[in-house]
Amino acid sequence: MTQTEERRTASDEPRPIRIETPSRSVLGSALQVVMLLLLLCVLAAVMLLLFAVASLVNVPAQVGGGVGAGLTGVASQTGRAVTGAQQAVQSAVDPNHPPTGLVNDNEFSALSVWRTGDQLPGGSQYAVTLQGIKRREGADSADTSQYAVVRAELRQPRETRLFGQLVRSDSEPHDYVLYKGETFRLGRALYRVNWVSQDEDALAAATYRNPDAVSAPLKFDYP
Numbered sequence: 001m002t003q004t005e006e007r008r009t010a011s012d013e014p015r016p017i018r019i020e021t022p023s024r025s026v027l028g029s030a031l032q033v034v035m036l037l038l039l040l041c042v043l044a045a046v047m048l049l050l051f052a053v054a055s056l057v058n059v060p061a062q063v064g065g066g067v068g069a070g071l072t073g074v075a076s077q078t079g080r081a082v083t084g085a086q087q088a089v090q091s092a093v094d095p096n097h098p099p100t101g102l103v104n105d106n107e108f109s110a111l112s113v114w115r116t117g118d119q120l121p122g123g124s125q126y127a128v129t130l131q132g133i134k135r136r137e138g139a140d141s142a143d144t145s146q147y148a149v150v151r152a153e154l155r156q157p158r159e160t161r162l163f164g165q166l167v168r169s170d171s172e173p174h175d176y177v178l179y180k181g182e183t184f185r186l187g188r189a190l191y192r193v194n195w196v197s198q199d200e201d202a203l204a205a206a207t208y209r210n211p212d213a214v215s216a217p218l219k220f221d222y223p
Contacts, residue, residue: 127152130203185221
C-alpha cells in the first residue's frame with residue numbers, strides 16, 4: 001500500500017459525534033426563571049381575588065387602609081368579648097352586681113286597655129273615643145298590620161246663633177290612626193301604644209312615669 005492510499009484510508013474513517021450538554025448552571029437559571037414566573041402568576045391571581053372581594057364588600061380603594069380598618073374592627077370585637085367575659089365572671093361571683101347589656105326603655109307607671117266605644121281619659125276641652133280596630137293588608141310586620149282609629153271632638157260644640165236661633169253647631173271632629181309604639185298626650189298624661197288587637201277589639205297604652213323626659217314625637221296632643 002502506498003503512502004497516498006494510507007492517507008485516504010485514514011481520512012475516510014468516521015469520526016465520533018460529540019453532543020454538548022448544557023451545564024448545571026444554565027439548568028439552575030432556567031428553573032429559577034420558571035419558578036419566578038409561577039410566583040408572579042400566583043401573586044397576580046391573589047391580587048385579582050382581593051380586588052374582587054373588595055368590590056363585593058365595598059371596601060375603600062386603598063387596600064392598606066381597608067386592611068387596617070378590618071384589623072381595628074377585629075381588635076375592638078376581641079376587646080368587647082374579653083370585657084363581656086370579665087363582666088359575666090363578675091356577675092356570677094357577685095350576685096348583687098347589676099346586670100349589663102340591658103337596653104333601658106322609658107319607665108311606665110300604668111297600662112290601660114280601651115275597647116271600641118270607650119272614651120280615653122283626660123282632655124279638658126276635647127273628648128277622645130276609640131272608634132275601632134282595623135287591619136291593613138300587605139303590611140311589612142305584625143306591628144304595622146293593625147291600627148286603632150280614635151276620634152277627638154269638642155266636649156262642648158261651638159254654636160253659631162242668629163237672632164237666638166241655632167244656625168250651626170261644630171264639634172270639630174278629628175280622626176287619628178294609632179299604631180303600636182306611637183305616643184300621644186291627653187291632659188297631663190303621656191301615653192305610648194303598647195299593643196293593638198283586632199281579635200280583642202282593643203287598644204292598650206302605657207303611661208309614661210316621667211313625661212317631661214320623653215322626646216318622642218306626639219301623634220296628637222289635647223290638653
